[in-house]
Amino acid sequence: MSTTTATPTASEGLEASMAARRTPEQLKASRALLWRELLTSLWAPLVILGLAFIPYILLIELVPPAAAWAQPLMQYLALAMLGYFLGLIGWRLVSPKERVLRGLRHEARELIQEIERIHKRVPGKIAPEVSARLAEQAVRVEGASLAGDAPGLEKETKELDKLATQLLGVFRKQGTWDFFAGFAKALAIAVIIRVFIIEPYRIPSGSMLPTLEIGDQVFINKFIYGVRLPFTNWVPFQIVRPPARGDVIVFNNPVRPEQDFIKRVIGVPGDTVELIEGAVHINGEPQQRTLVTEEQLVHNKGEGGPWFPERLVLYNESLDGKVHAVLQEDRTARLRSEGPYVVPAGNVFVMGDNRDNSLDSRYGLGDPSLGARFVPYGHIKGKAMVVWMALGYGGWFSNFFEGTGLRTDRLFEPVR
Known part of the structure; x- marks a missing residue:
């Protein structure tokens, strides 16, 4: 054959x-x-x-x-x-x-x-x-x-x-x-x-403790609020929705354009935001805040400096039903009253969750001499979604890197 x-x-x-x-x-x-x-x-x-x-x-x-x-x-x-x-x-x-x-x-x-x-x-x-x-x-x-x-x-x-x-x-x-x-x-x-679509961002400071720790690497959703054109601060149209109270956002700082900040949206256009004894009031309505512990241990560090422990007061705070953790140095707020701040159209009012250690809208977004400053929609890069990597205090191999190690416990932590 x-x-x-x-x-x-x-x-x-x-x-x-x-x-x-x-x-x-x-x-x-x-x-x-x-x-x-x-x-x-x-x-x-x-x-x-x-x-x-x-x-x-x-x-x-x-x-x-x-x-x-x-x-x-x-x-x-x-x-x-x-x-x-x-x-x-x-x-x-x-x-x-x-x-x-x-x-x-x-x-x-x-x-x-x-x-x-x-x-x-x-x-x-x-x-x-x-x-x-x-x-x-x-x-x-x-x-x-x-x-x-x-x-x-x-x-x-x-x-x-x-x-x-x-x-x-x-x-x-x-x-x-x-x-x-x-x-x-x-x-x-x-x-x-x-x-x-999506971009990584590294948490550089302790202003968002305890929600986000120094060394956390997060992914941010770039399209939820609209397409921000490259090299500009202009969003021609929204895709899903505008920023909402409780969202954690990454934005190009309008006061320090060379820096990107990450903070939580507290007020949206038209809101009147005020802090009374540390509690957030929006349009005259106090937002629910519950004491969790007066001895919350966190680890912070300055730029290029060593890690140091802090024991702060931990609260659970609710914004439009979104519950998140916030820290305060003491049961008694540093200032009895802050504000009121009226949020202009096309802007948001932001604060860090580590309320007494955050250069946010209350303090000129890094320049307290400017007074209150807001974040224009066009400067918002996206919404933080999830921690995909964490190189922070403790964790694997931290003894070899001055206390910094791989935090497997924080892998895939949702940003709330």
């Missing part, structure tokens, strides 16, 4: 030509190897965690009470992915052959994908016989890869590279632009995500 290889009658893609030359067993083995390579990539744990993180953010934003069970699950998943990552590194260290094979397989895949891109870019310009010769050699490369034959894989890949240069030389030179175009597209996507 003899077998014949069909000769293509028209120029077709490399993958299609290769598929015609594979047996079902080879096709199955090829797919299994691809999945094995993906799952043993050092990127695999990060990709899995990232894929879980997206629905987690949506869940805790849309259904806040779900964080009670979803956050521990995410923390366990993160620890599992860390173990996964360390296991992959250990496996590579004890299996040098596998490390060499991964590199060779990567080179082979890149070459085959390049040839396939050329076929797609110039349809009809590559003769069927050329596609057939390239496909036959590519199948040999694939066979050596499936067999785990490192020397054979290296030899067959070099042969394919030589053949591609010989048969597709002109098109390969043109492919350099494709590389840069692909890089530019990836860069553009990353910029769009950072500018319009």
